[in-house]
Amino acid sequence: MVAHAGPADPVEDLVGRRTWARSILMTNRDDHAVAADLATEAGALLLGVREREGFGDAGALRAKGDRASHEFLMEALARVRPDDCVLSEEATREERLDPRRLRADRVWIVDPLDGTREFSEEGRSDWAVHVALWERDGKRDGKRDGEEGGRLTAGAVALPAQGRTLTTAEPPKLPAVPQGRFRIAVSRTRPPEFVQRLAELVGADLVPIGSAGAKISAVLTGEAEAYVHAGGQYEWDSAAPVAVALAAGAHASRIDGSPPAYNQADPSLPDILVSLPDLARSLLDGIRDLHR
């Protein structure tokens, strides 16, 4: 809880009261709305950092963005969901290893700035803020097959430079599978080594996009039909976009077809496949054949 001692400055006082009033409203909102609001607000803050700092020193811009968004999300979650744990990309090693997280019933998994590289490149809009909620099984009905321990129950991906937030509060309506060739979104800098051969095998073209959140959003909104990644990644890179993808009815799995597990002791989650449901089988078969 935040107490306001009544600062002398009337403007500061007004801002403080407004923040206080908003936090009471937010505490009563459901988890889907909290995820969407916090991701969107962190995104607005990041647009401000970009505006203020400019693009002259990319490293400094990235560091300021990461820090500002992380601090905002940590403070806001502590205020509106004080009993929950948080796993953030920007947390210290010690915070990430906090054993309370593994015993907790509710853990927010956040990536304050996904697509950090693209955030620091002028004109690019493929970067995102991820806010997801993982809950232990038994807390809610409707377990999905194969999910042990818990599952993602809410999430939001803000795409601030695109002016939109994708959310489990209102999952996007999936586009239709195109006739003929389709598009696989891949990392601009670290695409999986097999992905060119996979594209040839399944009749697809590769579309390089920054940020896991922006790529999965592209699948959900019709700019690509699949996202394939392998070779390294962490839970915060995929948790929120996978939550939205599953809520929208898309396919989301590891590249061997198994369900991705979140809130693990080791947050490494090195590969992921998200696609329109009708394409999942041929993509999984193709990946398996290439690995044989």
Ligand SMILES: Nc1ncnc2c1ncn2[C@@H]1O[C@H](COP(=O)(O)O)[C@@H](OP(=O)(O)O)[C@H]1O
């Ligand atoms: N091989 C790898 N190892 C670790 N992280 C990786 C990775 N490839 C991609 N990622 C992470 O996944 C996110 C999306 O990457 P990309 O844009 O290349 O697809 C980025 O997150 P951050 O921007 O939060 O660091 C990036 O750091």
Ligand SMILES: [Mg+2]
């Ligand atoms: Mg990331």
